[in-house]
Amino acid sequence: MAKKIPQINASSMADISFLLLIFFLVTTSMDVNKGLVRRLPPPAPEKQEKTNVDINKRNLLVVRINSKNDVYYRDGSMEMGDLEKINSLDELRALVKEFIVNPKNKSHYPKLVTEVITSSNEKENKAFEEFGEVEYTKDHIISVQNDVDTQYQAYLDVQNELVAAYNQVREEFSLSKFGRHFKDLTDMEQKFVQKVYPQKISEAEPKNYN
């Protein structure tokens, strides 16, 4: 009769794997890295003379947060030093949306143009041509300025509203142009929408003002 191989006692296997499990639970973390993604402008060359970039006044919207976390804005209809107060974040979002889209073609918001979108990428250019002409505003820029004592949360609240405004504008454009939600568009269509309404938020140089 063949000799039986003695069975290995595996009852402690469960304990060992429990230990491992608990070790991993303790040393790892679940948090996913999320945040508001921004691109900073490259550093200004030191020797270069300060050239005032000539931005058409109507294309610029300044959003300023002061040290008391109050939000002010200036658009094309106001003089350089003037600022208008914004009372709520909803108001800010509505303002930014109107600024980006300018549905009534107001003279102090970016000019509405109707044309075919072009791209430096040949493939994109061809695809964009097929999408035809669109009416959109060109060359807008939103400049966010803050004070030294502004609270981080207040700053991010404003940044968040800007992104939310962009997302809404793109969503509305997708619905009217393609009849679908932005997230349901193809890659090329999404690129197209992003090209029509690019996120142009300027992280301004620090300024000291009171």
Place this chain on the structure above:
Amino acid sequence: MAKIRKNDKREMPALNTSSLPDIIFMLLFFFMSVTSLKEVSYRVDIADKMPKVTELTKLEKKSLVRHIYVGKPIQQYVKQWGTDTRIQLDDQFAEVKDIGEYIINERAAMDAAAEKNPALAGQSAKLQVSIKADKETKMGIITDIKQELRRVYALKISYAATQRPLGLD
């Protein structure tokens, strides 16, 4: 004729636990895949103090992201470092001027890794910096950090935040 047996000492059959290790291993692998090793132990207090926003974007691959922590030192470091807002890089307190060097070192380390493994080539250019700051922080220090990052061309940044439920302010 039915016989009702009383005082019958029937033993409970032993539970078959042979599949228990397998189940636990499955749990283990699940946790190993969905979690990640902690980046650092925080020396500044930002654990539950991250700002809350609604429009979040997920960051790129973890290996491309470097973190800058900004906040007040936690209790055990208060004696040595005070209660003012501080910057933490990796496991150490740092000054704003250290950030440039830190980024350059990290890029060099990524390039060195790329030499051994061609699949990683060009990664140092994609480096992304995540600023994890306490929501009470003053913008002054954040602006300083941003200026320092611009100086070393670390232009892709992200303001780390947590999700705020919609409709709440």
